[in-house]
Structure formats: structure tokens, C-alpha cells
Amino acid sequence: MTGLLAIIAGLGLSAAAGFRVFIPLFVLSLAGHSDAIQLNDSFQWLQSGPITIVLGTATVVEIASYYIPWVDNMLDTIATPASLIAGTVISASVMPEMDPGMKWALSIIIGGGSAGIVQAGTVLTRSASTATTGGIGNPVVSTVEAGSAITLSVLAIVIPVLIGILALCLVIMLGRRLYRHYRNKRTPGPGKAVA
Numbered sequence: 597m598t599g600l601l602a603i604i605a606g607l608g609l610s611a612a613a614g615f616r617v618f619i620p621l622f623v624l625s626l627a628g629h630s631d632a633i634q635l636n637d638s639f640q641w642l643q644s645g646p647i648t649i650v651l652g653t654a655t656v657v658e659i660a661s662y663y664i665p666w667v668d669n670m671l672d673t674i675a676t677p678a679s680l681i682a683g684t685v686i687s688a689s690v691m692p693e694m695d696p697g698m699k700w701a702l703s704i705i706i707g708g709g710s711a712g713i714v715q716a717g718t719v720l721t722r723s724a725s726t727a728t729t730g731g732i733g734n735p736v737v738s739t740v741e742a743g744s745a746i747t748l749s750v751l752a753i754v755i756p757v758l759i760g761i762l763a764l765c766l767v768i769m770l771g772r773r774l775y776r777h778y779r780n781k782r783t784p785g786p787g788k789a790v791a
Contacts, residue, residue, distance in 0.1 A: 599692050602634065602692065603690065605690060605752045605756035606686055607710055607760050608748055608749070608756060608762070608763040609687075609690075609753075610684075610711045610763075611748060612714075613682040613686060613707075613711040613745075614679050614710065615741045615745035616658055616662075616742055617682045618682075619655050619658075619742070619745040619749050620745065620752075621686065622651040623749035623750060623753065624686055624690075624749075625642050625643055625647055628640075629643040629645075633753055634690070635690065636689055636691065659742050662734075663735050663738055676712070679715040680711055680712045683707035683710060683712065684707045684708040687703040687707025688703035714767065716770070717770035721737055725737045748762075
């Protein structure tokens with residue numbers, strides 16, 4: 597997989613990093629190791645055996661940690677910047693050879709942007725779950741998020757075009773939802789003065 601298909605696969609994997617940071621990195625490492633996707637020369641380290649083992653271990657720990665009450669909300673504060681970094685690295689690792697400045701700019705926009713928007717959506721969902729269920733519903737949210745990350749990551753390698761389109765739709769939908777959420781928070785209610 598090279599060129600445009602790799603960029604599209606990178607978009608799907610980056611969006612998955614918004615659900616869980618290590619799952620798409622682990623899948624990318626496995627895909628690179630099995631030659632299902634071609635990683636850039638400067639990212640060949642991602643497909644090495646020891647890195648694959650480390651990413652696999654981190655994936656298991658991350659998934660398990662989201663099932664510990666109240667730890668899941670704390671992890672969101674760490675996962676937000678980590679997902680931006682993971683999305684950017686994933687996107688850069690599959691980007692075709694080009695000017696380094698252009699490659700990193702596109703990786704930040706495509707990879708970091710899609711991961712950040714999805715992550716922000718998960719933070720809102722988890723906050724709503726915590727507020728409405730006192731945290732009891734969070735394991736269900738965690739299961740859906742982990743399942744989404746696994747499915748999106750694997751299918752981004754297997755059927756990149758379809759998943760790339762799906763990931764783009766997800767990012768747009770969540771971006772609009774986030775925009776409405778923050779716009780409504782800034783709009784004063786009846787009887788409230790604008791600061």
C-alpha cells in the first residue's frame with residue numbers, strides 16, 4: 597500500500613487514535629511488520645519486534661485502565677495530548693516522500709486533527725456518562741470506544757478507502773457536534789448578561 601491509499605489508511609488509523617492511543621499504533625506496527633503497509637524510512641523502527649511488543653503491552657494496559665472507575669476520566673486528560681501526538685506520528689509514518697515541512701504540516705492537520713476531534717468527542721461522551729450515571733455507564737462507553745478503535749484500525753489497513761471515507765465523516769460529524777456544544781456554552785441563557 598503506497599501513496600494515496602497509505603494517506604487514507606493513515607487518516608483512519610489517526611481517527612482511531614482518538615478512541616484509544618495505543619491500539620492504532622499497535623495495529624500499524626503489526627501491519628508494517630507483515631508488509632501490509634509501507635512505513636517511511638524514518639519510521640521503520642515502528643515495525644521492529646521489540647516496539648511491537650511494547651505497543652501490544654501498552655494497548656492491553658490502556659484498555660484495562662479504562663475499566664477502573666474514575667481512572668478513566670483521569671486518563672482522558674493524558675489521552676487528549678497523547679492522541680494528537682499519536683495521530684500525527686501515524687499520519688507521518690505512512691505519508692509519501694515529500695518536503696519534510698509539508699509532510700509534518702499535513703500530518704498535524706490530517707493525523708493530529710482527526711485524532712484530536714475524535715478524542716474531544718469521547719471526552720464529552722464520557723463526561724455525559726459520568727454526570728448521568730455517576731460513572732456506572734463508563735465501562736459500556738469504554739467498551740464501545742475500544743471496539744471502535746480496534747475495528748477502525750484493522751479495517752483502515754484492510755479496506756482503506758471505505759474506512760478513510762467513514763473516518764472523514766466521523767471527524768466532520770464530531771467536529772460539528774463539538775462546535776455546537778461549545779457555541780451553546782458561550783451563548784448566554786435567558787436573564788444572563790454577556791461578559
